[in-house]
Amino acid sequence: MVRLVSSGRAQVATLEPADGAGRRPRPGVAQQRQDILHTAVRLFAGNGTAAVSVSAICKAAAVSRDTFYRCFDNKDDLVDQLYRQSVSANMLAVTASQDADFSDPQWLHRTIDDTVDAILAQHEIARFLFLESADPGSRAHAVIAAAFDSAARSMQRWCRRRYGQAPSRACFAGLLSAAQWLVHDAINQGMRPRQVRASKRAIEELFLATFRGLRPDSL
Numbered sequence: 001m002v003r004l005v006s007s008g009r010a011q012v013a014t015l016e017p018a019d020g021a022g023r024r025p026r027p028g029v030a031q032q033r034q035d036i037l038h039t040a041v042r043l044f045a046g047n048g049t050a051a052v053s054v055s056a057i058c059k060a061a062a063v064s065r066d067t068f069y070r071c072f073d074n075k076d077d078l079v080d081q082l083y084r085q086s087v088s089a090n091m092l093a094v095t096a097s098q099d100a101d102f103s104d105p106q107w108l109h110r111t112i113d114d115t116v117d118a119i120l121a122q123h124e125i126a127r128f129l130f131l132e133s134a135d136p137g138s139r140a141h142a143v144i145a146a147a148f149d150s151a152a153r154s155m156q157r158w159c160r161r162r163y164g165q166a167p168s169r170a171c172f173a174g175l176l177s178a179a180q181w182l183v184h185d186a187i188n189q190g191m192r193p194r195q196v197r198a199s200k201r202a203i204e205e206l207f208l209a210t211f212r213g214l215r216p217d218s219l
Contacts, residue, residue, distance in 0.1 A: 033071040086125035095151040148173040
């Protein structure tokens with residue numbers, strides 16, 4: 001900004017920084033949301049979601065309550081976003097994909113590899129959610145159950161298009177639950193390459209065995 005200042009009888013033009021120039025820019029909502037999520041995972045992992053208040057999250061993340069509620073509706077919304085970010089988005093992208101072909105071994109191999117890798121990339125969130133979901137009264141349990149139900153419905157629709165019939169949602173939810181346990185086991189084993197490969201192949205075997213048995217006369 002240009003400002004005129006007096007110097008004796010003359011006016012001299014000087015440059016002043018624009019408003020806010022030189023200050024560190026405030027993080028945008030997307031960055032604030034990620035900062036809060038990372039802080040919440042650390043707190044939840046040590047204490048569980050029920051014992052951690054919004055105020056505690058704000059204090060640990062060094063943000064105001066206004067900032068928290070600008071990013072999330074409430075604590076349940078935060079847990080929902082944790083699950084969508086780490087697991088649900090990857091799982092539903094596969095089960096609801098237009099090119100899904102659960103009867104194709106090559107498609108399954110490639111898809112399981114990619115999906116497990118994406119979940120392991122955010123293993124801290126995935127591990128916390130798996131442990132938290134063991135409590136039937138927890139938000140994590142409700143979120144995971146809803147995601148499994150949605151994915152199971154998508155798999156049923158695929159079966160009906162392919163075979164005219166489909167197993168129950170409980171069957172597919174059980175398949176997904178077993179796959180989740182295998183991913184969690186790989187995380188607990190330190191995500192060593194050998195263990196990750198073993199978990200991926202076990203998931204693949206479960207899916208292949210399930211869908212190979214879906215001939216019309218076996219349903």
